[in-house]
Amino acid sequence: MDNAANRVASDNASTLESLTEFLYLVPVGIVRCDGDGRIQQMNPMAVQLLLPLCKEPQLDIFGWLDRFDPNGRAAIEAYDGECGLVRPNTRVAVRPPSEDGLPEVLSLTITKVSATHFMLIVSDDSELARKDRLLQQKHRDLEATLRELGETQTQLLHAQKMEAVGQLAAGVAHEINTPLQYIGDNLSFLNKASTNFLALVDALENCDKATLADTLTETLRKRKIPFLRKRVPRAAEQAIEGIDTVSAIVSAMKEFAQPGIADKQPTDLNRLIEVTSTVSRHEWKDVAELVLELDEHIPEVLTQVGEINQVLLSLVVNAAHAIGEAAQERGTITMSSRTHEDHVEVAVRDDGCGIPEEIRARVFDPFFTTKPVGSGSGQGLAIARSIVVDKHGGTLDFESQIDVGTTFRMRLPRAAT
Ligand SMILES: Nc1ncnc2c1ncn2[C@@H]1O[C@H](COP(=O)(O)OP(=O)(O)OP(=O)(O)O)[C@@H](O)[C@H]1O
Ligand SMILES: [Mg+2]
Numbered sequence: 001m002d003n004a005a006n007r008v009a010s011d012n013a014s015t016l017e018s019l020t021e022f023l024y025l026v027p028v029g030i031v032r033c034d035g036d037g038r039i040q041q042m043n044p045m046a047v048q049l050l051l052p053l054c055k056e057p058q059l060d061i062f063g064w065l066d067r068f069d070p071n072g073r074a075a076i077e078a079y080d081g082e083c084g085l086v087r088p089n090t091r092v093a094v095r096p097p098s099e100d101g102l103p104e105v106l107s108l109t110i111t112k113v114s115a116t117h118f119m120l121i122v123s124d125d126s127e128l129a130r131k132d133r134l135l136q137q138k139h140r141d142l143e144a145t146l147r148e149l150g151e152t153q154t155q156l157l158h159a160q161k162m163e164a165v166g167q168l169a170a171g172v173a174h175e176i177n178t179p180l181q182y183i184g185d186n187l188s189f190l191n192k193a194s195t196n197f198l199a200l201v202d203a204l205e206n207c208d209k210a211t212l213a214d215t216l217t218e219t220l221r222k223r224k225i226p227f228l229r230k231r232v233p234r235a236a237e238q239a240i241e242g243i244d245t246v247s248a249i250v251s252a253m254k255e256f257a258q259p260g261i262a263d264k265q266p267t268d269l270n271r272l273i274e275v276t277s278t279v280s281r282h283e284w285k286d287v288a289e290l291v292l293e294l295d296e297h298i299p300e301v302l303t304q305v306g307e308i309n310q311v312l313l314s315l316v317v318n319a320a321h322a323i324g325e326a327a328q329e330r331g332t333i334t335m336s337s338r339t340h341e342d343h344v345e346v347a348v349r350d351d352g353c354g355i356p357e358e359i360r361a362r363v364f365d366p367f368f369t370t371k372p373v374g375s376g377s378g379q380g381l382a383i384a385r386s387i388v389v390d391k392h393g394g395t396l397d398f399e400s401q402i403d404v405g406t407t408f409r410m411r412l413p414r415a416a417t
Helices: 003-025 044-053 061-068 070-077 126-206 209-222 225-257 269-279 305-325 357-362 380-391
Strands: 029-034 039-042 091-094 106-112 117-124 265-267 288-293 301-303 331-339 343-350 395-401 405-413
Touching (some): 126 305, 126 380, 269 343, 301 305
Parallel strands (some): 288 331
Antiparallel strands (some): 029 039, 029 117, 331 343, 343 405, 395 405
């Protein structure tokens, strides 16, 4: 051999040596099979991975696959790829029976190397499978935590609503008490008046015709009939007004609490504003006037009425507290509604103390409050935001100026969400 041939031979020998070394060290099993699945050559890793799973000395890869994975042979036989190409669908995961020391999952990838031979690459995916299982378990745990969190949030929402309704009920009882008192006073006045009118009728019926004029004059005076005549219509009117006030408060309270209606329904937001302003009267009447500026043409939007009532109540109560904290005597709360192209807006404006710059970023945080224990728990705005944003796809934000006031704006999409 000349020098050049020697060099080529020595290069080939060293390439072969490197290749053999590679086949020995590579951490995947490499198996060469004939077209019938008979194993012809395998590297040490393949021996390590496959032999413990195979009792027979003659290895037939198809027979072997059949034992562990009925779909494995079909996947390999269906392989019609070109030589040297690996297709993703030629990858088969084999799960041997679980025994100590045996791999849990083997991945086989088939590559056609000639018309009559193919090559299998076998890797131990047990670690991957273990990580996958762990990940799936974490995923399930996370889902369970999220579910629990959702349930807790619903319970919190319900508890806050119950607390608000309970507090309102006390205020409403107070509000109903005043009209009830004057209904009672007017009814006893009317009762007395009717006794006097009936006494007049009796006197006239029973008197002697000759003394009729005297009896009439005497009884009119004695029974204070001219005075009663003047007062009776007003007393009756006042009693009726009182009954109207009471029934308006009671029906507003009934609408506000909305027991049992959990689904979203087409809602007239103006009505919700009116209802909230009525039931919350006791909360604001000592510190503020409440003005409504309602857009008469506001379209109905889909809402869960009880929840939106809860939001409006939180905003009105906060506005009343802010005015109570401000230095001025009495303030004004304005509740307004407006229609925009793709959303409707309800704003609650107050001329109270304003929100200091340094706490603006935190007012929506759960349990953030600047109020003394017993007068605020810091849940109002957090729950309001969750109702408006998460449950209705809307927005809730505010603008505020110290000693000038604050406006909270709730925007709800007009399209159903
Ligand atoms: N209109 C407002 N004017 C000034 N400060 C406000 C206004 N609304 C909210 N805040 C501030 O934001 C804080 C958080 O309000 P939020 O309604 O969440 O809780 P809270 O009113 O303190 O308690 P809760 O509503 O649970 O009874 C309030 O403590 C207050 O400092
Ligand atoms: Mg509040």
